[in-house]
Amino acid sequence: MNSRKKLGLTQEQVSLVIGISKKTYSHIETGRRNPSWEVAQRLEKFFGIPASELLEITDEDRK
Template sequence: MKNRIKQLRQKNHLTLKEVSQKVGMANNTLSRYETGKREPKLETWQKLADYFNVSVTYLQGIDDEDYIEFACNECGHTFKVPRELETKVVSCPFCSCQETSYEV
């Protein structure tokens, strides 16, 4: 399974140096992550995902679509919504209320 670090970096017209400086790592470390020669720790995956505004599983290449996890304030269930819908009103699929918030 191939991660999407390089793909997202290039899509955003960023250099290795720019991304590595923003997330606080050496250029060669980021390069090794991109090529799969080195595996980031979970906290590093999260830093990179936050930087690119995607989920960790999307960045890792596990999910084909980027999702945001929501929690229903009414019934307590959690559910995923495609990121492109994050700005729309999200209804809970379990109780249909619209009292939802981003899962942290």
């Protein structure tokens, strides 16, 4: 999720705003876990980007 990095935000900051743990957010960001529909909607609203676009995991995200 390069959107977070482009905004200069930490995983902790995003996780606090959307109401999930930092660990859960990290797993979503790296593709180890899929978000629930509700969390995907919160991410979409927070970043202003369709969830389908947000959840495209790149090799850079896996690092």
